[in-house]
Structures are given as C-alpha cells and as structure tokens.
Amino acid sequence: MKEPNSSPDPIHSDAFLARLMRGQLKLSIACALCFVVALVALPLLNYLQPEFMAQRVFGFTLTWLILGVLFFPFVWIISFVFIQRSIALEDAEAKAAQDGLTK
C-alpha cells in the first residue's frame, strides 16, 4: 500500500482527489439545489397563497397542474443537464490526468 502524501505520480496525490471530488460535488449540489428549491417552494406556496394556487388552468387547479404534470419534465431537464456536464467533466479529468502522467 502506498504511503499517504508521498506518492510521486499526480493521480495519487491528495490535490488530485480533492479537485476531482470538488468538481463533481459542485455540479451535483447545483443541480440538487434547483430540485430542492422547487420541492420546498410548492408546499410553501400552497400554504401561504392558497387562493392563487387554486385558480383554474385548463380545468386543473394551478397547483394540481404543477405537481401532477409539469413536475416530471422539470426533473428530466435537470437530469439531462447533469448527465451532459458530468460526462464532460469526467472526460476532461481523465484527459488532464493522463496528460499529467506523460509529462
């Protein structure tokens, strides 16, 4: 087993791991925030603005339309954006690390 912090190659350094995790976690948290804000806001709006949320839109109430129908595509968009960026991030990391090795 390798000794901590004494490894010569860049992949096994603490700095590389920290950067790797920070990049991925930042992206994950940004995407999660969009989702959590919506999850917190909808019950709160129902609580504070019941009349506004009960207005009719195409026969649905506004809040029913949001929760029963629109919420699904909203989450698909977040997940699509996350996958694209996350895969791009991984490719960049792999490339950077391998460049570092050949130097």
Place this chain on the structure above:
Amino acid sequence: MHTLLAFLAAEPAAHGIDPWIVFFSLSTVAITVGMGFWSAGKSKSAGDFFVAGRSVSVGWNASAISGEYLSAASFMGVAGMVMATGYDALWYPVCYACGYLFLLLFIAGPLRRFGAYTIPDFAEGRYDSPLFRKIAVCFVLFIGFFYTMPQMKGAGTTLAYIFQGVDLRGGWLEFLAPFANDKPQVGLNYAVGVAIVGAVITLNVSLGGMKGITLVQAFQYWLKVFAITVPIFVLASIVGHYQQHLAANKTAQETVATAPAGIERKALPAKAPQDEQWIAPFGKLTTKAVDASVKAAKTQEEKAALEANKKPYSLLYTYSLIIALVCGTAGLPHILVRFYTNPDGVAAKRTTMWVMILIGVFYVFPPVYGVIGRSLTPELYEAVGSKGTDKVVLELPTLLAGRDHPLLGSILSGITCAGAFAAFMSTFSGLLVSMSSALAHDIYGRILKPSSSPEQRLKAFKWSALIVGLTAIGLGTMVESLEINFMVGQAFAIAAASYFPLLFMSVWWRGMTMRGAATGMLVGGLSALTAISLTSVSDVAAANAKKLTEAAKLAEFWSEHPIAKWLGDAWVAHPLLRILCEQPAIWAVPLSITLMIVVSKMTAATIPADVRMKMLVLHAPEALGLKQEYIKEHEGLGGH
C-alpha cells in the same frame, strides 16, 4: 383452443368470473413464469445469478429497473390514494419518480465504480469491516419485508377482485371463501390470493435468478405502461377527460360545483371527503391525526386550539413525506443492486436518467384513474380492506359495460388486471432476489460458511428464496386493512433513515469511520422502523376493532390488545407525536447524518488507512484504470 374461445365468448355471469380478465391475468403469469424458465437454462455461474454478469445494456437495464420499481403501490395504490385523499397523494407518484434525481446526482456513478455485488458488499469494502456487513445486511431484510407487504396486499386485492363472483359456499373449497361474522361469503378470501401469487413468484425466482429477472422485468415495464395508458385513453374518450373530471370538483373559492357539459358525476357517499378538502393541498391525508383529536376533544377551546394547529402540522407532514420518498428512493436495496449490472459509471448515470423518463411517463396516469374514479365509482369510498379504493384501477374500465360497450369493458379491465399482476409480480421478484442474495451471499456465504463452494451458494440462494417467500406471504395476510401506497411510503422512510445517509456520506466524506456509519445507520433506521411499526400496529388493531359491532366484543378486543389501545389513546392526545411517528423522515434522516458526523469525529483515529485510494476508485473516471490497480493492490496484500 376451441374450448378457450367458447369460454371467452360465454356470459360472465355464468361462471361468476369475467373470462377476459382471467385470460389476460393468466397470460401475464404464464409469460412471466415461461421467461423465467427459459432464461434459467442460460444463467450458469453465481455471477449470472446475482448481477446478470454485469453486461446489461442501458436500454434493457433502464426498462428492467423501471419494471421492478413500478410496484403494486404505483399501479393500484397511487390511484386508490388519490381517489381517497386527493391532492396530497400526488406527492407519492411525483417523489417516487423524482427521487431518482438524488440517486443520480450523488450515488449512482460512484457506487457502480466501486463494484460490489450488494450494499453490504459496499459497506464492507468501504470500511474493511466484516462486522459492518452484518449490520448493513439486516436493513436489506427490514426494508424488503416492509416493501413486500403492500405487494402482497396488491396480490390479494386483485385476486379477490377477479374471483368476486365465485360462489364456494357449501362445497369442499368453502374454506377459501371470505368470512364475515363467521359465515362464508361469495368470492375468494384475501389471504388465498396472497398465498397463490406468493407461491408462484417464489418458485419462479428460485428457478431463474436475476438474469431471468432482467428480461422479465424489462418486459413487464412495457406491459405496465400499456396496461395503465390504453384503458384510460379509451375510457376518457367515452366518459370525459382528466381535467374535465377535475373541473367538476369545486375549490374553496367556487360556490357551486359545475361539471362541464357531458361529464357525469355520481353522488358522493357520506364517507367521501368533500370537494374543497379533496382538491386542495393539506387534505385528509395530512390532517387525519388532528381530525381524530378534534373529534375526541371535549371543550370548544380545545377544539379551536387543535384547529389552529391543523395547517402547520399538515405542512410538516408534507415535508416529512417528501424527505422520506426522495431520500428513500436513493436507498432502496433492490433498486441499487441493479446499478451493478451496468458496465461502467457513465452507463449507470445514463441508465438513471432513462429510468426517470420511463417512470415519469407512467406516473402521470394513475392519478387520472383516481380522479375519474371519484366521479364515477364513489361507492368504493364506503368499502374497506381489499374492496376499497385500492381497486379503482381494476374497477373503472368495467363501467364501459354499462355504457353499451360490454366487451370493451371486459377487455380493458382484463388489461388493467394483467398490469396489476405484472406490478406486484415484478417488484416482489426483485425484492425476493435481493433479500435472498442477502441471505445466501452475505449471511450464508460470508458469515455462516465462508468456505462454501459456488454450487452450495446457489443452493443456499434457492432455499433463501423459499424462506423469504413464505415469510412475505405470512406478513402479507395481516395487512389487508392498510393502504398499499401508505405501506410503501413507510418502507421508503426506513430506507431514507438508514441506507441513504450511509451511501451519501460514505461516498462524499473522507472522514467517515465504520463506527460513525454504523451508529448513524442503526439509530436512524431502527428509530424510524420502530416509530412506523407503532403506528401500523395500532392502525391494524383499530381496523379490526371497527369490524366488531357488539359493544361487549369490542371491549373484549381492546382488553386483549392493551398496547394498541394505549397507542390509539396516545395518538389522540398528541396528534403531533402521531404525525412524527407516521412520517419519521423529517427527524430520523437528520438524526442519522448528525450521529454519523459526531461519532466519526470522535473515532477519527479509525479512518481506513487507504481511504484516499478508495475515494479515487469511487470518483475517478474509469478511463484512468484505477479500479484494476486497487484490486491488484489488495490481492498483493492477501486481500479479503
């Protein structure tokens, strides 16, 4: 073939059973079992059995995960709950689908890269601790059994529905009939349905293993989507659409309910919630506890004080439910094990996205059954147990028979029955595989007999499937009075307080120690489990007490169940306590995570020595080839 056709053409009343429903349901069972047998010949090694050789493509895997995930709760329970309680129940389908986002963002990719068969494998590998495996494996079984109970209720409800016209009284099969006041009735006993379906699936799983299941699950996803969409489109084109039926329910701002032209609405029975409560947030589902206390309150001041708390408590209930479902999805053992069948971490992420789309499309439809069911089959509000709103998906298509489409009504009801079969069969199979794997792979293979050969482990898997299947049947017969969807929600709450914190923290925090992880998971998970069990025990007892009409018998019943009586009284006295026990996620998840952090800080000296390498394996892209390096390093050391 001729006899089959003759049977199909016969009048339903002649047999007491609708031949189309039997035909579609039996076909579903036959195809499922047939595919299991067919692929049994193809799965040879233990690896095939446990994780399908890790070679399943994204499309197949996404369909299979979706097929496994869409359970009786999704297919029957969501519709039943929307009909019974209205808007609040929509949180279930939305969070069932969207909870995958947390799984995708934080867990799916790293977990796949780490490459272990099961969650207990991960627990052991991440902390180099065989002891932790033993602790972690318990929760596969806890969560699994909580999740199998509603599937069994789905099975019992569906079979009781299919055979509702059968008259077994007086014959030698009389013991299979349902009993009321000790007298046999027309129809089939709920428990018999549970036993039949449980036995068929158990047999299927012990023969086919997981490779068979991947194929069957993928097929069943598409069957379920077909079975939920086609009948509702046909039905809506005849009786009116989703939004039209919703528009027929008046909101608190509207003075009269004005049904759009051509929309029929039957009168609601007294037990049904009123329009204003049903269509608006914070309805019956979330205010039940406070309502019970208001009913029992003696003075006007007490009543007023409780009424003032009603809405804030409802908001609390809603948030707790959301936390349970969203975090719970990311901690379901039978779903997580499927991520190991992806070839790499990128495929695991892609699969998760496709799962969200596949199940999201599905989840738009069950509430439609609930909404139309409220207009057209309100009589279900009055029934209880397996005859209540949980069967609205099966019942609704038969309405077409009364509208000059008798054949169409039968066929569509047959299709929804087939979908229900697919739903509880696929989820139960998946649970059975992961629970039997836990028993065979973890408890037998690692703890009881580490020296066992692969053949012995395969044999152990089959025996485990049998044991788990029988236990699930036994538990399933006891929960007829609980709502399907509600029970699944509780399994999610336990997963949210145990596996979710474990996975989330182990993947993202280097400072975690085995003791921290174990303490947090055990305390969080067990306290959620206890709180939920308390509410379920008292609810089942209360439902049984309701069946007794004589005062003397009722008094005797409660004296025999002092704990349930005491709990029932405690809930009425403290509605907030009831809400926090029924939906424990809001305190159990933070409790679990806090304990993990505090205990890990206290035991920081025991952080695994090679934690940096483990974190690299979890997070570095596969292209760097760190995984192989890690395995070699461990083999070089003698490894584990």
